[in-house]
Amino acid sequence: MAYTSYKKIDDVGRVVLPKDIREEVGLRLNDMLKIDVENERIVISKAEDTCVFCGKTGQLKKFMGKTVCESCVKELNNS
């Protein structure tokens, strides 16, 4: 998908992502975004799920609504 939109930055630096862009990439309320600066460009993408304890991105499970990796699940089971 190619899409161009022009938005003003407000007085505290906020920018609204248009609804059709949010829907196109599957962003929902409270999703975490990753913001990278590459040369002169600001690249915003949907953040990968990470373990709430250690921040790893692989071998993740949902536990009581939170994302936890397998090694932290083992640590929890041994405590």
Ligand SMILES: [Zn+2]
């Ligand atoms: Zn972990």
